[in-house]
Amino acid sequence: MSDFRAQIEAAIPALRRYARALTRDADVADDIVQDTLVRALRSEHLFHGGDVRAWLYTILTNLNRNRLRTLSRRPVLTPIKDSDAATGGPESGGRDIGRALNDLAEEPRTALLLVVLEGLTYREVAEVQGVPIGTVMSRLARARMQIRSFLDGERPALRRVK
Amino acid sequence: MIDRDLLVTEDELHAYVDGELPPGRRSAVEAWLATHPDAAAAVAAWRGQADLIQVRYGGVADEPMPDRFSIDSIARLACRRRNGWIAVAAAAVLVAFIGGGAAGWFAHGAAAAGPSDLKRYTTEALDAYRLYVVEVRHPVEVPGDERPHLTQWLSKRVGSPVRIPELEKMGLKLVGGRLLPGPTGPTAFFMYETPSGERFTLYCGQTKDQATALRYIAGKNSSAYYWVDGDLFYVLTGPAEQDRLHAIAQAAYDQIDVRTPPQGG
Numbered sequence A: 001m002s003d004f005r006a007q008i009e010a011a012i013p014a015l016r017r018y019a020r021a022l023t024r025d026a027d028v029a030d031d032i033v034q035d036t037l038v039r040a041l042r043s044e045h046l047f048h049g050g051d052v053r054a055w056l057y058t059i060l061t062n063l064n065r066n067r068l069r070t071l072s073r074r075p076v077l078t079p080i081k082d083s084d085a086a087t088g089g090p091e092s093g094g095r096d097i098g099r100a101l102n103d104l105a106e107e108p109r110t111a112l113l114l115v116v117l118e119g120l121t122y123r124e125v126a127e128v129q130g131v132p133i134g135t136v137m138s139r140l141a142r143a144r145m146q147i148r149s150f151l152d153g154e155r156p157a158l159r160r161v162k
Numbered sequence B: 001m002i003d004r005d006l007l008v009t010e011d012e013l014h015a016y017v018d019g020e021l022p023p024g025r026r027s028a029v030e031a032w033l034a035t036h037p038d039a040a041a042a043v044a045a046w047r048g049q050a051d052l053i054q055v056r057y058g059g060v061a062d063e064p065m066p067d068r069f070s071i072d073s074i075a076r077l078a079c080r081r082r083n084g085w086i087a088v089a090a091a092a093v094l095v096a097f098i099g100g101g102a103a104g105w106f107a108h109g110a111a112a113a114g115p116s117d118l119k120r121y122t123t124e125a126l127d128a129y130r131l132y133v134v135e136v137r138h139p140v141e142v143p144g145d146e147r148p149h150l151t152q153w154l155s156k157r158v159g160s161p162v163r164i165p166e167l168e169k170m171g172l173k174l175v176g177g178r179l180l181p182g183p184t185g186p187t188a189f190f191m192y193e194t195p196s197g198e199r200f201t202l203y204c205g206q207t208k209d210q211a212t213a214l215r216y217i218a219g220k221n222s223s224a225y226y227w228v229d230g231d232l233f234y235v236l237t238g239p240a241e242q243d244r245l246h247a248i249a250q251a252a253y254d255q256i257d258v259r260t261p262p263q264g265g
Helices: A003-023 A026-042 A052-073 A089-093 A097-102 A106-116 A122-129 A133-151 B010-017 B023-035 B037-062 B071-097 B103-109 B117-133 B144-158 B242-256
Strands: B173-182 B185-193 B199-206 B215-218 B222-229 B232-239
Touching (some): A003 A026, A003 A052, A003 A106, A003 B037, A003 B071, A026 B071, A052 A106, A052 A122, A097 A106, A097 A133, A106 A122, A106 A133, A106 B037, A122 A133, A133 B037, B023 B037, B117 B173, B117 B185, B117 B199, B117 B222, B117 B232, B144 B173, B144 B185, B144 B199, B173 B199, B199 B242, B215 B242, B222 B242
Antiparallel strands (some): B173 B185, B185 B199, B199 B232, B215 B222, B222 B232
16 A cells, blocks of 8 residues: 555544544534545645645545535524533533534634644644634634633523524 | 743743743743733633543544545545546537547547546546645645746646736636646646636646647536647636636637747746
8 A cells, every 4th residue: 555545544533533523423524534535545646745644634624614615505404413412401501512612613613623632733733724823823712712701601692592 | 111031922821732832931931820810720721621622522533433434445436436527527528529539538448548638637637626726825836927937937847838828808817837747747737716716727738639629528516628739738627607617718728729829928
């Protein structure tokens, strides 16, 4: 097996983990991972060396962004299928980390997960997101501030619908 | 007066938590945390969040791997999807092939014959389009404002004078170009962009195929017009919408046509 393929294979468990946290839906996550791997293999001849892992994170991140754009163009209500979500009613279920992540905008969520879950450096995250390091840091700060207030119960303007 | 060395920014607190702090600042940050309870509480909260995320999702990497993720399954899928796409596209272009330049395609089924330049070029061009069209930061190697250099460099590498069409009138600005490996050797790849961010690419390399008129190939989210002019093969790819793509391809075709003298650059 080529070195390229060996590197791809070694990255699959981490890609599944990242995709699961990013989408919080095991089926959607694995579909995105599969799509990422197929694209990577098909573009093997275009890869001119470098860090395969960072490249895979970049493809996956882009695919997820495309998916969210498609969803936002087709406003369909989808239940949050977070299999581990607390089941003790809306109040107790409203404070867990999955829901806190769900509340974030896509860029801050991506930046935070790449750093704390995947262990990428700020520089690598900047490459994946295609932005300067300063932007990565402000996204991180935004994500952490928002999660903190969410977990502390300071949920901004929770609307109740009967 | 505030001693700047003693002042710790919020960015440094994040860098401290993430192990990105320059070694020299570590003790300054720790001293700061000892005297600033709000900062210490924030750092503790951020670490707690990271732990929650790790506990919740870290185990996914240790889950048993479904068969669909074996490298062989993925490789088969990568092949199948490509062939599936070609099969659909083949039906769309079959009519266009009748009457010239089709020998390579019809020989496709014969074991001895390799795929024609035509098939290989359009496949590679659409792959390159899909790969680079999403690239925000590094879509090209040489920017479009260095057109003379781009023309000279890529003509030399491709081995034949490459003409970069001027498509400003169609609302397309040249972003720039890059060199790619192609089915028959070095290939030039140019990217254009509309003000709204739609991207079109022109792929160009040497071929021994006969000159052809514009031909259309439809993909799912993108489609292409391709033609041979002199000893060069061109593929213009863009977001699917045949009429507009045709107008753009026609403009490029007219400018590239070797029977007309090049217009400088």
